[in-house]
Amino acid sequence: MFTSQSIGGNTPHTNFDARFRQQGCSFGKKFGGRFGGRHPWMHKLQQFMNDSRPANIEETDNTFIISLYAAGLQKEQFKISLNEEVLTIRYAAPEDTAASRYIYQEYQPASFERSFQLSNKVLTNEIQAIYTDGVLKVTLQKNPETNKPAQEVPIS
Known part of the structure; x- marks a missing residue:
């Protein structure tokens, strides 16, 4: 604390x-x-x-929101694809011609890939993404036909 x-x-x-x-x-x-x-x-x-870029997954009544921490990266280098219910987020780091100017370097924007299994729970034609303040947010609308509310099981 x-x-x-x-x-x-x-x-x-x-x-x-x-x-x-x-x-x-x-x-x-x-x-x-x-x-x-x-x-x-x-x-x-x-x-x-x-x-292994850190990601949070938030669930609301109508959506899932994937927030991927990606500070200091270029929006144009992101590629988001969907193949057989797997959402893949890729980042292709540009060639760095300024690397020789550093006298000390602790981080370097590098290429990465993260995949998320969707399991038929989202409307794939309504996926939206936005990159602001170093966070890539991908909003996935829930599929009302496959997202049933949780049931409470009585304990006897």
């Missing part, structure tokens, strides 16, 4: 790095160089993170 504790002064968190180094440890020694440098494990971690 978030607390409103002050960050200044002698709070336990402000001198963490200094205390860590006093104990004979440093990020540079531990990871074999400047922390954040290009290491094979970092490439694998970055690839995993790029391939």
Whole structure:
């Protein structure tokens, strides 16, 4: 839980790095160089993170809304397709000619793909998508014929 504790002064968190180094440890020694440098494990971690963009799925009375977190990406590079009740969202990252200008880089827009099984529960001809504020929202209208309300089962 978030607390409103002050960050200044002698709070336990402000001198963490200094205390860590006093104990004979440093990020540079531990990871074999400047922390954040290009290491094979970092490439694998970055690839995993790029391939698994976080998504929320919200259900309302009439729709399902998929919100895919995709900050800093170009709307034109998204492709949304539907094939045999599987909705696929793809992003094809453009070639970056400015990569050599970075002196330090922690993130890089990379290509990814996410798929969602629809199971005949949506009207596929009424799918809408919008990309604003770093979130791609795909709205899927429920199919009234296949979306029956939940039934309560009595317990005896």
